[in-house]
Amino acid sequence: MSKELNPNTFMEYAKERQDRIEAAEAVIRDDFYLNRMAKVFHPDRQYMKIDQITELEKDTKLYRFVPDPARGTTRCAPFLAGQYLNIYLEIEGMKINRSYSISSSPADARNGFYELTIKYVQDGLVSRYVLDNWKEGDEVELSGPAGNFSYQPLRDAETVICLAGGSGITPFRSLAKAITEGDEDFRLILLYGSRTADQILFKDEFDKLAEDPRIQVIHVLSDEEREGFENGFITVEMIKKYAPADAPYSVFICGPQAMYRFVDREIEKLGLTRKYVRHELFGEIHDASSLPGYPGTDQPEVKITVSIRDMTRTVTGSANDTILQTMEKNGITVPTSCRSGECGFCHSTLVSGKVYVPAEIEGRRLADHKFGGIHPCATFPLSDIEIIVPYDK
Ligand code: FES
Incomplete structure (x- = not known):
C-alpha cells in the first residue's frame, strides 16, 4: 500500500490541517456564514446552568440545563431524539467527560432546555460526584449533541421495538416525546425492564405518552409479579408477542452491559437483518477480567x-x-x-x-x-x- 493510503500518514495531514485552521485569520475561521452555522448546530462546548433537579428515585436524578449567556451560550443546539451529550468535569485534578443520553425532546431544546437523567452506577466516579455535588444554579460544561442512536426512516423499519433496562430508558423518553410532539413519525413499542414496579422511571409520563396510538409501553419486572406487568427478563418470546407478525421491525436496545449480554443472545434468535438491530452502548467498559472471552x-x-x-x-x-x-x-x-x-x-x-x-x-x-x-x-x-x-x- 502506498504511503498516501496509509491511515497513519493521513493522521499527519489531519494535524497539519488543524494547525492551519488555528493559524487562519479570524475572518476565515469565525465569520463565514457556514462556519457560524456549524457552530450553532455542532458546538464544541455548550455552557449551561442547572435550572432544576428532580429526584426520581434513590440515586437517580433528573437535571434540567438552560443556556448561560454570560458564558457565551445563548441557545441549546438542536438534536435528534436518541442522541447524547457529554458532560465535562474536573474531579480530584482529573479532567473527565461522560456521555449521557438526552432524556428531553428536540422540542424542549427549541424551548430552551435539555434534561439528562443520571443514575449512580457501581464504582461510578462521575455519577457519584454529580449526584453528591451538583446543585441548582451550578455552571456546567456540555458538548454539542452527538451519536447515531436516532430514528432514520431510510434505514429503520416503520415499527421499532425498544428494549430498555433501568436508566437506559432515557433515549426512549426523548424518542416517544418526539413522536407525540411531531418531530418523529414511527411506531414505538417499548419493553422496559425494571426490578420492581417502584423502580420504574417516568412511569406516569409513559402512561400518558402511550395514549398516542403509535406508542405502546410494556413494563417487565424481574423481581416482582404483578397483574398488568410482564414478569422475568426480556426474552425472544416476549419480543415476538408484541412485535408485528407480518411486517419488518427494528430493535433498539439501551441498558446496562449485563442486559446487552442477555438480550443480544435472545435477539440473535430472531434472525433480523443486521441494520435493524441498533445498540446504544451505555456506560464505560471496565474490569477486563469479568468480560467473556x-x-x-x-x-x-x-x-x-x-x-x-x-x-x-x-x-x-x-x-x-x-x-x-x-x-x-x-x-x-x-x-x-x-x-x-x-x-x-x-x-x-x-x-x-x-x-x-x-x-x-x-x-x-x-x-x-x-x-x-x-x-x-x-x-x-x-x-x-x-x-x-x-x-x-
Ligand atoms: S470515545 Fe468513542 S470510541 Fe473512544
Whole structure:
C-alpha cells in the first residue's frame, strides 16, 4: 500500500490541517456564514446552568440545563431524539467527560432546555460526584449533541421495538416525546425492564405518552409479579408477542452491559437483518477480567507509553483498566466522546504491545486491524504497550 493510503500518514495531514485552521485569520475561521452555522448546530462546548433537579428515585436524578449567556451560550443546539451529550468535569485534578443520553425532546431544546437523567452506577466516579455535588444554579460544561442512536426512516423499519433496562430508558423518553410532539413519525413499542414496579422511571409520563396510538409501553419486572406487568427478563418470546407478525421491525436496545449480554443472545434468535438491530452502548467498559472471552495476562501491571502532540510519557496502570482509564488516572487528557468504542473520537495507533478488545464492542475497521488502529476507551492492555494519540483537542 502506498504511503498516501496509509491511515497513519493521513493522521499527519489531519494535524497539519488543524494547525492551519488555528493559524487562519479570524475572518476565515469565525465569520463565514457556514462556519457560524456549524457552530450553532455542532458546538464544541455548550455552557449551561442547572435550572432544576428532580429526584426520581434513590440515586437517580433528573437535571434540567438552560443556556448561560454570560458564558457565551445563548441557545441549546438542536438534536435528534436518541442522541447524547457529554458532560465535562474536573474531579480530584482529573479532567473527565461522560456521555449521557438526552432524556428531553428536540422540542424542549427549541424551548430552551435539555434534561439528562443520571443514575449512580457501581464504582461510578462521575455519577457519584454529580449526584453528591451538583446543585441548582451550578455552571456546567456540555458538548454539542452527538451519536447515531436516532430514528432514520431510510434505514429503520416503520415499527421499532425498544428494549430498555433501568436508566437506559432515557433515549426512549426523548424518542416517544418526539413522536407525540411531531418531530418523529414511527411506531414505538417499548419493553422496559425494571426490578420492581417502584423502580420504574417516568412511569406516569409513559402512561400518558402511550395514549398516542403509535406508542405502546410494556413494563417487565424481574423481581416482582404483578397483574398488568410482564414478569422475568426480556426474552425472544416476549419480543415476538408484541412485535408485528407480518411486517419488518427494528430493535433498539439501551441498558446496562449485563442486559446487552442477555438480550443480544435472545435477539440473535430472531434472525433480523443486521441494520435493524441498533445498540446504544451505555456506560464505560471496565474490569477486563469479568468480560467473556478475556484471554488473561500474566502481567497485571502494565506500562503504557503515550505520544500525544509533542509529548511522550510512560505511565503505569492495571491490565484490568482500559488504556483510556489509565491515561486519565495519570492526568493525560485525550479526545473522547462515547467512551464505549463507538464514535471513534479517541482513535489512536498501537505501535507495539498486545491488547484485548472485547468482541461485544469491537467496532474497528479492517484498516484498523491492519495498521494498529485502536480505541483506547474500549481496549485493554495485555502487555507493556506504546500508542500514538493523533492530537489533543
Ligand atoms: S470515545 Fe468513542 S470510541 Fe473512544
